[in-house]
Every structure is written in C-alpha cells, then in structure tokens.
Amino acid sequence: MxxxxxxxxxxxxxxxxxxxxxxxxxxxxxxxxxxxxRQGRLTSYEPHSFAAVANETSTQLRLPLVIYNTGAKPIVVQNLQLRFPDEPDTALRLLWVTTRRYLKPDSGDGHAFAAAFPVGGREAKQLFVEFRAPFPDFVPQARDYKVSVEAKVGHHDDWRHLLTFTWQAAHMVDPGSYITYRNTADDLTTDDVAKSDAALKRLAAKAAAARAS
CATH class of the missing domain: 1.20.5 (Single alpha-helices involved in coiled-coils or other helix-helix interfaces)
Structure with missing residues (x-):
C-alpha cells in the first residue's frame, strides 16, 4: 500500500x-x-548649443548630437536629416553634409563627408553633425523652430524619429559668420532678437529676389 x-x-x-x-x-x-x-531603437537628446551660418550660398546648422542604441544588436545609421514639421513647407529638409570633430567651426575642426556609421548595442555615440540647405531654399527667421532629427537605418526603409527639440534661431545675431550659440531662451535679450531679426530679414529679401528672378 x-x-x-x-x-x-x-x-x-x-x-x-x-x-x-x-x-x-x-x-x-x-x-x-x-x-x-534584441533589436532596439535609436534615441537622442536635446542640444543646448549649436553653430549656424546663413548667407547667399547656404544655411548651415551644426548640432552636437548624442545617439543611443537601446537594444543589444548594433544599428547602422545610413543617413540623417532635419525636418520642420510645423512649418507651412513641410517638405523642407536640411540634409546631412559633413561630420566634424568639434561644435565650434574653425579650420582644424575636421571634415568628414556624410557616411554610414554603426551604433553598438547599448552604446552612445557623440557626433557634431552639419546640416545644410542651399540658398535661397531656406533662410531662418529670428524665432523658435520645432525641429525633428530623423535617421535612415539599415534595418528599416523609412526615416526613423530620433528627437524633436526647439531651435532658438533668434540667437543668430551675426548670421553671416559661422559661430556657436547657446540654444536656450533664458539668455536671449530683446536687443539680440532685434539684431538677429534685422540681419535675417535682409537675407530673406535677397532670397525672395533670387527666387523671383
């Protein structure tokens, strides 16, 4: 039993x-x-500074970007672009043209043409990325812009969102010179806005004339 x-x-x-x-x-x-x-995704973080120039050749915007891969598998970034989702011309893009060593433009800041790069699993990569639009396609105004940074990655056919941030373009008090600015509102004075507005409006008038000719 x-x-x-x-x-x-x-x-x-x-x-x-x-x-x-x-x-x-x-x-x-x-x-x-x-x-x-695990296949992750790429994320990035709001830049607190930028370098910019706007003249009768082009508008260039250099951003310090940190791109983080949330997954275990490496992700290959094939291309980058800036988009302005709130603007009337939603097709407007600033294209990735070069990657630099530093944020501050100078003769020794390196010059690497846009090229695909990997971001390892759970790794962060810092880049100083230069975007450009030819004149007269885009001349910024002295105001805030909602900007989206997008990436084309190897395992997707479409553009993937990295981040959206506010670009304080009114800091561009000397748009004809390629220099660095803070991307914050707390140190932006009314005199700065007036100076930036006057200079950018003069350039915008030249752009309008170029488009009309």
Missing part, C-alpha cells in the same frame, strides 16, 4: 518538475535574447 502511495506521489511530482524545468529554460532563452539579440 505504501509502495503504491509513494509511486503515485512520485508520478504526480513529475509534471511539476517538468513545469519548473520548462520555465527555467524559457527564462534562460529570453534572458539571452534580451542581453544579446
């Missing part, structure tokens, strides 16, 4: 042991996938 009871108890314990073993296997496989094979 006791032998039959023991045999029945052992047989009833087998399914429980199998369930525990199965759960352990699932946990192991899921952990391996999460740590080593």
């Amino acid at each position: 006791s032998a039959m009871f023991l045999a029945g108890r052992q047989s009833s314990d087998l399914p429980a042991a199998a369930i525990v073993a199965g759960c352990a296997l699932i946990f192991t496989v899921a952990s391996f996938w999460w740590l080593n094979a």
